[in-house]
Amino acid sequence: MRAILQTVLLGHDVILRCVAEPSPSGETLRSQWRSNDGSLLGFHDEGILAGYRGRYSYMRDGPDEKHLKIEKVTLDDDGMFECQMMRPGLRGFRSSAYITVVAPPSEVSLLNYRAGEAIQVNEGTTLNISCASGNAKPAAVLTWYVNGRMITEGVHRWSKHNLNRTVTSYAALIWKPTRVDHRRVLTCEASHPFIENPLRVNISLDVLYPSDPPRISIISGSSSAQAGDNVTLVCMTSGGNPPPNVTWFLNQRSIGTNFYYDYDTQETRNVYSMIVEADDNGAVYECRSSNRVGSEPLKENLRLSIAYAPLGVDVYGETATRYGRPVLVHCRSRLSNPASRIKWLVNGQLVRTSSESQHEQLTGTITLSNLTINPAEAVVSRHQIIVECVAENEKGRTIKQHTIRILISVQLDVLKQALVTAPPMEPRIYGMDGEALLEGEMLNLTCEAHGGNPLATLSWFRGVDKLKETRSTASGDTSQSTVSFVLDRTMNNQQVRCEAENGALDEPLVVTKMITVLFAPRRVVVRQDERTRRQMIAGEPTQLVCIVPSSNPAAEISWQFSSPDHPTTFRGENRLNKTSRENGGFEVENVLAFTPTLDMDGTDVKCIASHPLWSDQKATPFPLNVLYAPQMTVDGPITIVVNEGDSFKENLTVRANPPIATWRWRKNGIPFDNTVGAIFARGNGEFVYLIIYAARVTHITSPVMAAAGEEVVMECEVDGVPRINGMVKWLRGGTVIDTVSFDGQTRAVLRLNASQETSGAYTCLADNGVGTPNRTTAYLLVSRAPSITRHASLLRAAGPLGGRARLRCRAHAVPDATFHWSIQGDSGTIRYNSTKYSFYEVQLDHSTFESILWISGLDQFDYQRAVKCVAMNRLGEDAVHITVGPPTAPDVPIDLRLSNSSRSSLTLVWVPGFDGGSEQLFQLRYQVPGESVYHTINSTSPKVEIRGLKSAQLYEVAVRAVNARGAASEYSRPSMSVYTRDENGVDISAVSQKKDAFPRSLMVTFCVGGALLLIINCLLLCYMQRHQKRKKLQGRILEKTEMVRKTNNTSGDVRPVQMYGALTNTDSAYRPESANTNRSELAYEPPSEDDQSVRTMIEVNPNGYVQQVDTSTFYDPECLVEYGFNHIVRQNRLRGDAPTYANMPYPEPPTIDQMSVGTHSVGYSEGGTLTRATDVGPLSSPRRIHVPRIIDDGVAATYQGGLNNNGAAQIMSTFMQPGGVHTTALDYSHIDGDLV
Structure with missing residues (x-):
């Protein structure tokens, strides 16, 4: 035999071959395989082996071979396998085979970002983005690219080893993008030696950067103009993302916000045109470019120079003097550009003076000049001197006259000699002899009082205000006081009075004049x-x-x-x-x-x-x-001369308002379409061009307000051609109202008795069969007391400590409603806006009103006190209490329903819930049942139309709310199932409902009855099977004992026999941290020994007695039986290390450790398989308790069940274990045990 080293791709098959040298004597070869976890697979013939889900099987091509075939290799198959062979009477031999299972990454994903979207990042801001590729073996290599160019700087890589022997690779990119990187694509690529094409994930860059500084130009080419000219200013800036807002400002006030962006040149322009006036001289027009909130805008300004004539001239000074006493007269030109020059005319004669000064103002120049006149030297006519002041520049001139009266002095020798106090004479006012003056003119008044000892003190008053800028003089026995001011319309019909007082008066002497100011209207x-x-x-x-x-x-x-x-x-x-x-x-x-x-x-x-x-x-x-109505552009009929057999074509122009919908030709009163054909001598006649247009509403009575019980009349009048009967109708809620009187074909009158039932919207429909029917809505509003809307979103408000909360109170009332706010515990209502409370009211429609209260500077007391809103009018009132609390997640939207459907679209609406204290948007999620992909749509409106769908397709839809603080609600449950229409526009859901018209109550009855019968059958079967098992167990033990006792064995040795049952822990279960845990804490009832088999290892003596065998020789200390309470441990009932989650800008992507890759998994299954364990210190129990070894707390907490392929542990082996006790040579014919 020879060693084998094989590399296998996850999910593929592998064959481990084992061949022995042929035996010359022909002894029988006994062979088996030992798995990578140490389990012996047994001396079996060809075929599938028990356990391992049928993936392990023996193969052999001859008597000296035994091959192990492993199908659909998993990560648990990685390791050393051993082939063991033995011939009777000879020493056994073995050989190893090594399997290296490789797993390519199934995907590469971005952490905290969605693939395919765009990342918004400010220019110069560090971007930290990470990608991961999980569950690969060996580890995948991650590389970052920008527009296909590899990035090596700023890339940090690390990896994490998983419990299933795979590796999760990470790569973080730390990088500062610039504006040239805008719209570039970032790519994270995962390469692996066992995948042909690398895996990639892309995300684009949306780099936010400011525009270039703005540039200002004037279309006329110069910043100098004359009053009345049309000046066009152009502000232009290049670049910027997003495109900047280019705005014109004057005196820190926005005056021009209309700008446009050229996508080709990436230039933003704002063109501002105006007719310049004198006030625009010296004005600084500022152009600001800004594309980011909170950032300082880029600015450029332009100062205009507008030339204009003096706007006027004012002359003030004494209006009366005595002969021989000089008089000082002042002349002041109003604003002009360039500066004005002043000329003096005294009784028509030009007088030169060297006293002239100029003073620069913001919008022009003021010129001052003084002239001293001696009545003795001047030509006096009719006891008066007429002084004229002329202000002029190259753009024009203006003149103002001033009259000085010459007084005759009277000697009061008697009073002077008496040397006693005496009151003055009644004062008199000069300078306004009842004439009216225009707004903007200067009014010069002189008050004069004669006599008195001492001389009178004079004071001026306008209304209740005392005028301070006065000039007082005394000459002889006369006191004088002069006042000057510019008239405006607010002074019209005001009184000006002069008061004279001295020591001889208890009350001042008063003289009054009424000011009459002429002014034009400011608006029409x-x-x-x-x-x-x-x-x-x-x-x-x-x-x-x-x-x-x-x-x-x-x-x-x-x-x-x-x-x-x-x-x-x-x-x-x-x-x-x-x-x-x-x-x-x-x-x-x-x-x-x-x-x-x-x-x-x-x-x-x-x-x-x-x-x-x-x-x-x-x-x-x-x-x-x-x-x-449509009008032809020609007068009368037109005559066309054509040859017989020829055709003719004539274009006619028609004017109409509203535009023409359609038209029709008639010949000799008979309509026809398209062409008539050739013209023949007998076919001449009169062709009429008949114009038809759609009906439309021209007059409707709306809104109509009435008290309950009153009779109201609502009229609707339409126009259109042709005019037909029934072309005007009144509708209520889509239903035609029959009780309508008609005036001809175009007018319908609706009479109603006003009540709460008849109040609401009525629709006037104009339809003459041409074009689209025209609808106009009228409203009947019946007086009613306010009724406050008590929707959940309006009964709560929220805001952070120190921040603001918005409270809304909405009421339905006719004709109006007023609101009053009060705080619980305060005696009065909130009457005025302040830094703490501010409120305002808006009218949402004809009968709906809303008051909004802002509470600033929130504190704990605001959270503890409810706010009361009272809505009232003359018919009654309604009140509601609104609570304020800290920010929360928004409520789940309710009442999700289908509003409309078509073959390729669905329109869904819902009712928003409470927003949690900040603006909320909605995420609509839909999918095709059975698919694993969700599609999400964001919307700020509670109505969404989904387009691009398949026809006649079922979709499951749910919606949730996400507010500006990132908090999100749950998705609405259960998901709503909706159909799109089929190709013929038929509503599939309506058809399916008709087909499924089976009575629901009958269906429920059948289901409940069937379930009860099934439960009863299961209980009976369980009872019978348990009883049968118990009898069979007892019978087999007795039978086996009797068989061994009768066996002829002369040596008297003990032969071991193994009998099996299911392994379990019969002792009490304990929590790792407590030795006193009872079974009730583990939330299950312990099974009795009658309910399950007990693993017993016995030796049977030939003499018939039963001897207990030392099980330690069969026990593997590294093996753990999965006890009955393991499912409780997996559910974290004994440990509180469940993971927590943080808010993310988007829904959190799946963690790498939970990704499913191919057919392998991280966790363990719910089945009662064996799990690696580590020992816990000794407890009071007579036996040891084993708990799973925790490799990584964070990972262990995520286990939700999985699969362990250790199909047969050593303690379940059919064969004797190494070191086991045996008293005779192995005889494989007797070694097989039974499962009892």
Whole structure:
């Protein structure tokens, strides 16, 4: 014999050959094989051996050969096998055969990432990604590639040896990708000497990186422009992933967010156009490029220079003086660019002054100039001096006048000589003689009080506010005070008063003036009159309403239609002209009644608010959408001359709004399609082009609000050609309402008695058989008290300590609902927004309202107190309590159902549960029954349409929720089974339900009855078999004893006989950590000796007595019998080392140790096979207890059962063990024992 060394691929067959030299004397050869675990396979002839699931068998080609064939090699077959041969009377001989089982890796996988997806990583950030290839023997070699290029730096490899003798290989790549690596593919490749093509797993890179700095350009080419010019700014940036948001900012405020990305050039542009005004001078327009939240945007700015004339000029100074006393007058130009120059005109004569200064402002330059006038030197006419200030630059000029009155002094010699206190005369205000001033003008007022001893002290007030920027002077017996301010609309109808006081007055003397400010409206609103139809139809009267919220004086309204030829102006009728609460102006509502024509379709009508006293006017355009029947572009019939036998073709253009759906030709009143054929002299006639268009709703009454018991009327009017009976219908929930009155063919009137049962949506259907039917929904809303929605997702809120929680309170009510929030334990309600609580309300639809309360800075007290929400209106109220807690996993979505199906798609909807305190998305999982692959779809909406499915196919669907914190719910159970429709569009599920119309109750009855009968039969069979076994056992023992006793054996030696039963541990089981464990702790009842056989080793003496044999000679200390409580150990009832799992960004991939590779497995099966063990220290039991040897706690905890191929242990061997006791030469004819 010679040694054999063989390498076998996992799952293949192998034959171990054993051949002995032929015997010259022809002695019988006894041969057997010993397996790799030391078990003797027995002296058998050819055929399958017991155990090992029938994989081991003997083969022989001659009497001196015995080959061992192993089918479907497993990892447990790895090791040394031994062939043992022996001839009677000669010494035995043996030879070894070695099997090396190799297992190629079945797959390579990524840890914590999904294959085929994209990894988002910031540029310059270290990426740590690992791949693994498990259960290979020898270990697989892992290599990383980027776009096919091998990476050697930053790769760390290690491996882990598994209990099934395989190796799991790992390779981690630590790498910093740059922007050039964007969209590249990372590949992990597993190579093995026993696979032809390496295994690969790919994942692509999504490298996030900023764009290039933005660049600004002006289409006109210069940053300088004039007021009124159209300036277009272009901001452009290149690159960036994701494409950046390019936004224009002015004064830290976003003004232009519309940008577009060119995928070819990878450039992002934002074009911003505007009409520049004076305010834009010096404005800094900033372009920002940002593509990552939280990162500092890239910026570029541009300063504009806008040239414009001075916006105005202000003159202020004393408005009265005495003859001979000089007067100082100040002139101040308003903003201009470039700076203005100031000229003075006194009574029309140019006066030069050297006092001029310029002051730079943000948007322009202000010029100041002072002029001193001596009335004695100036030409005085009518006791006044007229001063003009002119501010001008190359873009224009502006002028302002100032009048100075010359006063005649009066001597009060009597009062002066008396030297006593005296009150002043009543003060007077000059500078505003009842005239109205425009908004934006400068108002200069002078208050003057004569006499008084001492002279009066003057003060200015506007409303209740005291004006501080005043200038006071005293001359002779006169006190003067001057104030200047710019008028705005908020000052309209305000009082300005001057108070004069001195020591002789108990109360100040007061003089008042009313300020009247003229101002144009800031906005003009144009809408269609609610009392007319919603849509304009050519030839039918309609009305437009123009509303001016506030102006002074009342606006004069005119309407201008923009016509391609010439604009037309109309005057409407003022329906409302009243004082507005806004700035004391006038509110005007003007109604224009007109009949639209088809030429007006697509044009604009402007409402223009103007007044002769205003410097400008305000206009708002309103686009006209006029519906009209199709119109031919030719007038009257057209004449075509053709030769007999010829054909003709004529193109006709038709205008229509809405667009034409179809058309039809008629000849002499008879319709026809396509061509008529050749024209003959007798075939002339009149061809009519008939245009047909689909019906559509043109007017509907909605919404209608009413109290319960009221009668309401809902109207629906349609238009379309042809007009047929029944082209307009009212529907409720898809059912046609019969109790409808019709006005012709196009109008349907629905009368209802308002109640909670009749409230809701009603549909008006317009269908004349052409095109798609048109549906419009109207709502009947019946007044009702609020009813709060008590859905599980609304009754809870969550947020982390120190964070925020959002509470939602949703109620159904008509006509409205108001909400009040309060905290449990607090006496009052939350009335105002604060840093702790903030709330707001939204209207979701006509009858649904929602209030949202944010609680900031959460603490433990917020978790312990419920929040009460009360919804109320004039009809009643409803309340609900909402609890706040820490963040949790979201609830499982409920009510998963099929909404729609087709041949290749399924639409599913569900009701979301509580989100756990953060935004949630949904993962819909589906698979074909019997397949091992799941398909997953993510959605933020509780409605998903799955496309690309097979027709007439059954799918199992489940859904779960995952929130922003990574917590996930369980999948909905049980999975829902749905069918796609077949090729003919038939619902397979409905057909199968009709076929399975067998009564369910009868089916349940049959099943329960059958189960009971089966249980009874099993119990009877078990009882009978146990009773029969007991009798047969006793009979065989007696028979065997009697047979040995009668055997003729002159030597008197004892011959050993082995009898077998099932091995078991009859002692009490103990936990490893306790010597007092009772059977109840192991959760099973111990079987009695009557219930199972007991392994007994005996020797039978020829004289008939039974002698106990020392079993230690047959016992292998490295072998463990699997006791009855091993399944409890496997279920971790005695040990708490179950694994834990952490949250992952995606569903956790299977651990390498649990991967199924080929036909081999890591764990052990549920069968009662033998397991390697190690001894535990001595206990109080008379026998030793063996527990499994734990190689790796983390791995051992994952064992869920598997397969051990040690089919026959040494203690179960048919043959004498090495060192066993025997008293005579071996006689193989007597050595075979029985199983009893």
